[in-house]
Amino acid sequence: MTRIGITGHSNLSADTVPLVRTALDEVLAPYGGDLVGVSCLARGADQVFAEAVLDAGGTLEVVLPSVDYREAKVAPGDLGRFDALLMRSALVRYMPHRSAGPDAYRDANESVLAGTDRLVAVWDGRPSGGKGGTGDAVEAARARGVPVDVVWPDGARRE
Structure with a gap:
């Protein structure tokens, strides 16, 4: 199994999402079902990556920055997608923070990097x-020394 983590912008423009998804599909294609994707499930890149991993037949693991992450940081309009991905994940880990914030995000990023x-x-x-x-x-x-695949297709932009 190859463990691949994600980091990326949460504010992708609507027309950028399909460009990024196509590029992610290409990056993940060599791994097929022999893949574990590790994501914090933030909106934007993290969620697009999580969907690409699952669609490729891989397994999804989620690292949540804090106990209150869903309530504090997931917008009401994004809850359906967030919950659907959370329910499809094989493992959910919480960082030891009650509240979302800079320390919680740093620890979550560290956990993603340490396990990929x-x-x-x-x-x-x-x-x-x-x-x-x-x-x-x-x-x-x-x-x-962790290999990094940068994905930023031509025409991609942030909101």
């Missing part, structure tokens, strides 16, 4: 500025 063989980054290449964003996760993965 590769990282997929749906990333426009811009630095995060040290706040635990996508660029910071890519930098941390590279510093550890």
Whole structure:
């Protein structure tokens, strides 16, 4: 089994989502069912990745940053998709934080990186500025020698 984690932008534009999904399908195709995808299930890249993993026949594991993540951070309009992915996951782990916030997100990113063989980054290449964003996760993965597949198709944009 190959374990692949995801980091990526949560604010993908609506027309970017299918572009990213196609690119993710291509990145994941060589692994087929021999794949475990690890995601925090944030809206945007994390959820598109989770769906691609499941559709490829892989297994989904979820790392939630805090006990209150669903209630505090998932918008009402996104609950159906979030819950559907959560129910299809083989394993759900919570970081030891009661409330979502910078420390919880850093710990969740650390957990994803520590438990994967590769990282997929749906990333426009811009630095995060040290706040635990996508660029910071890519930098941390590279510093550890974790291979990173950057996905940012032509025409992709953020809202």
